[in-house]
Amino acid sequence: xxxxxxxxxxxxxxxxxxxxxxxxxxxxxxxxxxxxxxxxxxxxxxxxxxxxxxxxxxxxxxxxxxxxxxxxxxxxxxxxxxxxxxxxxxxxxxxxxxxxxxxxxxxxxxxxxxxxxxxxxxxxxxxxxxxxxxxxxxxxxxxxxxxxxxxxxxxxxxxxxxxxxxxxxxxxxxxxxxxxxxxxxxxxxxxxxxxxxxxxxxxxxxxxxxxxxxxxxxxxxxxxxxxxxxxxxxxxxxxxxxxxxxxxxxxxxxxxxxxxxxxxxxxxxxxxxxxxx
Amino acid sequence: xxxxxxxxxxxxxxxxxxxxxxxxxxxxxxxxxxxxxxxxxxxxxxxxxxxxxxxxxxxxxxxxxxxxxxxxxxxxxxxxxxxxxxxxxxxxxxxxxxxxxxxxxxxxxxxxxxxxxxxxxxxxxxxxxxxxxxxxxxxxxxxxxxxxxxxxxxxxxxxxxxxxxxxxxxxxxxxxxxxxxxxxxxxxxxxxxxxxxxxxxxxxxxxxxxxxxxxxxxxxxxxxxxxxxxxxxxxxxxxxxxxxxxxxxxxxxxxxxxxxxxxxxxxxxx
Numbered sequence: 001x002x003x004x005x006x007x008x009x010x011x012x013x014x015x016x017x018x019x020x021x022x023x024x025x026x027x028x029x030x031x032x033x034x035x036x037x038x039x040x041x042x043x044x045x046x047x048x049x050x051x052x053x054x055x056x057x058x059x060x061x062x063x064x065x066x067x068x069x070x071x072x073x074x075x076x077x078x079x080x081x082x083x084x085x086x087x088x089x090x091x092x093x094x095x096x097x098x099x100x101x102x103x104x105x106x107x108x109x110x111x112x113x114x115x116x117x118x119x120x121x122x123x124x125x126x127x128x129x130x131x132x133x134x135x136x137x138x139x140x141x142x143x144x145x146x147x148x149x150x151x152x153x154x155x156x157x158x159x160x161x162x163x164x165x166x167x168x169x170x171x172x173x174x175x176x177x178x179x180x181x182x183x184x185x186x187x188x189x190x191x192x193x194x195x196x197x198x199x200x201x202x203x204x205x206x207x208x209x210x211x212x213x214x215x216x217x218x219x220x221x222x223x224x225x226x227x228x229x230x231x232x233x234x235x236x237x238x239x240x241x242x243x244x245x246x247x248x249x250x251x252x253x254x255x256x257x258x259x260x261x262x263x264x265x266x267x268x269x270x271x272x273x274x275x276x277x
Numbered sequence: 278x279x280x281x282x283x284x285x286x287x288x289x290x291x292x293x294x295x296x297x298x299x300x301x302x303x304x305x306x307x308x309x310x311x312x313x314x315x316x317x318x319x320x321x322x323x324x325x326x327x328x329x330x331x332x333x334x335x336x337x338x339x340x341x342x343x344x345x346x347x348x349x350x351x352x353x354x355x356x357x358x359x360x361x362x363x364x365x366x367x368x369x370x371x372x373x374x375x376x377x378x379x380x381x382x383x384x385x386x387x388x389x390x391x392x393x394x395x396x397x398x399x400x401x402x403x404x405x406x407x408x409x410x411x412x413x414x415x416x417x418x419x420x421x422x423x424x425x426x427x428x429x430x431x432x433x434x435x436x437x438x439x440x441x442x443x444x445x446x447x448x449x450x451x452x453x454x455x456x457x458x459x460x461x462x463x464x465x466x467x468x469x470x471x472x473x474x475x476x477x478x479x480x481x482x483x484x485x486x487x488x489x490x491x492x493x494x495x496x497x498x499x500x501x502x503x504x505x506x507x508x509x510x511x512x513x514x515x516x517x518x519x520x521x522x523x524x525x526x527x528x529x530x531x532x533x534x535x536x537x538x539x540x541x542x543x544x545x546x547x
Contacts (some may be wrong), residue, residue, distance in 0.1 A: 006370050007450075012360035013420050014376070017383040020417035024394035031393060038397060084287065087280045097281070100288035103295045106527040108478035108518065110499040114519030115298045118311065118502060118512045125297060125314050134322045153294060214387055217480045221500045238389045243485065248393050255389040261385060 028142070031172075031252040038248050049253035059254070062225075062232040065144045069233055070212035072148040074205050080152065081159025082201070086118075086189060089167040098164070101157040109217030115220060116150045137223050140230035147222055147231070151215075157242070159204055166200040202273045209269055213262045234258045287492040302326060302516035309512040326517035329501065331415060333510065336518070338491035339498040343477060344525075346494060350415035351472035355465045357416070358456070360425025363453050366431040367439050377428055392485050399486055406488045414482060419472045423465075430464040431457065466536050474526045495522050 032049055053059055084101055088094040107115065119135040138144040159273055170193070178192040180246035216235035219225060225232035225240060232240065234254060242251030256261045297314055304318035306326055331337050361380055365373040396405070396416065404410030434457070442452045458465070476494075483497030490498065499518055502510045 006364050006368050009368070009453075010361045010363040010376055011296075012357045013380050016357065016413075016417040016420050017380050020395070020414055021383040021391065021421075024391040024398070027394035028390045028392075059357055080287075084284065087284050091280060096302060097284040097288060100291040100295070104291065107523045108496060108526070109480055110503070111519030111523045113500070113503050114515045115294055118301070118309075118314070118516075119294060119297065121311075124311050128311060150476055155292065158293070214389075220480065220484075220504050232470075235387075235389055239392070239481070239484075242393055243396075252393055255387070255392070259387055259390055265460045 004168055028252045029250055032256045034249045034252075036248040036252075037246050042249065045249070049250050050104045050257075052250065053253060053257060058232065059234075059237060061140065061230055062234050062237040064229060064234045066213060066215065066235075068141060068144050068147065069215045070209060072145075073151065073208040073212035073215075076148065076152040077155035077159050078201070078208050079198055081156050081204075082163050082197075083212055084156065084160045085163030085167055086193065089164045094164075098157070099159055101160055103157070104154045105156065110221050112150065112154055112218060113221035115259055120146060120150075120222075137231070138227055143223060143231045147218055150222070151218055162200065162204055163197070170196040191244065206273070207267070209265060210262060213258065213265065232252040234261075280338050297519060298299075298516055299351040301513050302520045304513050305513040307511045322513065323517050323520075327521045330510070330514045330518035332500050333514070334498055336495060336498055338489075339493045339495045340493055340522075342411070342496040345408065346411050346415050347473045347476040347525075350412050350476055351419050351469045353412075354419025354472060355423045355427070358420045358425075358468070359427040359458060359461060359465060360453060361420070361424045362427035362429075362431050363457050366428055367436070367452075367457065368449060369436075370444075379425065380424040381421050383417070385476050389480055392481070395482075399456065405486060406492050408492055409449075410486060411482070411494070414474075414486070416478075417475050417476075422471065423468050426464050426468050427461060430453045430461050434460065442516045465538055466533065470529060470533055473529060477526050 018046060031042055033044060033046050035048075036042035084098065088097045091097070104112075117124075122133075122135060124136075126136065137143045174196070176190070176191055178188055183192065215233045215236055216239070219231060219233055219236050220239075223231045225236040227236075229240075235258060238254040238258060239250050241247050241254055245251075300317045301309060301314055302322040303321050303326075305320050305322045306329060308318060331340070358380075361376070364370050365377050370376055399405040399410050402410075404413070438456060439452060442456060447455070478496055479494060480496050480500055483494035484500070487493040487497065493501075499522060502515055502518060
């Protein structure tokens with residue numbers, strides 16, 4: 001009696017996940033070995049798409065940009081988030097000091113672009129404020145760096161929040177003991193607080209690593225990977241190769257590469273964290 | 278003292294763009310000038326600007342669609358995921374852990390690995406550019422997280438509840454629907470909020486699988502205001518649109534903050 005319905009109960013979940021997540025995943029892996037334009041059936045061409053990956057100047061640029069995004073997101077929003085958290089977590093009215101950093105988190109990718117494009121544009125607010133005439137979103141790799149700063153502006157708040165929660169939950173005793181021993185400021189942070197915060201930092205940095213590799217939305221809405229193709233990330237390149245150039249096979253190969261890199265990076269990162277602790 | 282000074286300076290830098298957003302989203306559409314962007318306008322035209330964004334880009338259809346997607350898909354997703362979690366834990370499905378891994382494994386795929394087959398498959402199946410297709414996909418994306426959280430939650434519920442209900446002759450479905458689903462309300466709500474936010478902010482699936490203004494999710498439509506060279510949207514109109522469409526997720530989050538924290542804690546503690 002019990003057994004009869006059991007498989008029926010997991011069926012909706014399994015069918016949805018298998019049909020809309022697993023099957024496309026496997027299908028993309030297959031397509032990466034084919035020439036395919038979406039109209040005629042896919043033609044098997046072995047490793048040609050992957051060979052082309054290594055010989056594609058645009059892909060080199062987007063790999064470099066993705067690398068900037070990865071390193072940048074692991075350093076800037078996380079580092080500054082930690083700084084704001086450490087400065088504010090135990091002072092009176094700390095939450096109020098954090099409000100300015102939380103507000104931008106409310107905006108999503110498209111809203112974010114709305115705010116920054118008039119600031120960064122040629123005749124925009126930033127140029128007038130700084131008294132310069134810079135094309136922030138034009139020259140590579142500076143346009144990627146500019147977008148990275150925009151991203152930092154948005155993401156800092158959520159990292160701060162995570163670190164504040166972490167700081168408030170670490171044991172008070174070691175900190176009190178160190179204070180009594182005369183430690184304060186940088187030394188207190190470096191030798192007492194930081195070691196206690198390491199596990200949480202590892203998680204936050206790990207999340208930033210994966211998010212950095214998958215960067216798409218902000219680039220798409222601010223530059224669409226341009227001008228030309230000089231601010232593309234791997235995720236943007238995948239989208240453009242597929243849906244702009246109709247090269248589904250090559251687009252799939254880029255997707256596979258992105259997946260392999262993400263998997264490998266996460267694995268190595270996790271392994272390092274496990275051996276380090 | 279130095280700590281406060283650093284926080285204030287950094288905070289002011291961070292407030293700058295927020296200030297520009299608020300001031301310029303509220304000024305009359307034709308009065309934007311980058312030179313005087315810092316000076317607030319005497320007129321408050323936020324709602325007019327949003328109205329002209331809705332009208333110009335025909336956002337009303339996409340707003341309705343997005344509202345539909347972000348409510349219906351997480352609802353379906355949490356119930357389907359909860360049912361799977363209930364079956365695995367409470368009904369003790371054979372090889373339950375592997376079924377769980379299969380369902381939860383759905384979270385690891387980057388969306389880029391899904392786009393081509395979804396686009397081609399949806400076109401063949403007549404689901405391209407349809408609301409049903411979007412609801413179906415978003416539901417599938419929600420299932421793994423719902424299954425994960427609810428499996429954890431139900432592992433912490435005393436099995437005697439189930440046994441007692443069986444003694445009283447209740448069917449497994451009735452026990453799920455009338456007992457297990459209601460007691461996991463906070464966990465369900467936490468997952469719902471996360472998924473609502475994900476769908477509301479989704480750009481790439483909307484970009485790939487929709488075309489018409491009525492079906493297209495609002496973030497994709499808004500991105501179109503920016504990226505479409507022919508749109509030439511006035512800055513205040515774009516800002517007002519970006520501001521107003523960001524509100525629902527903020528309001529939902531603020532309104533349910535407590536519930537949210539409690540729900541996630543329940544999901545992970547047990």
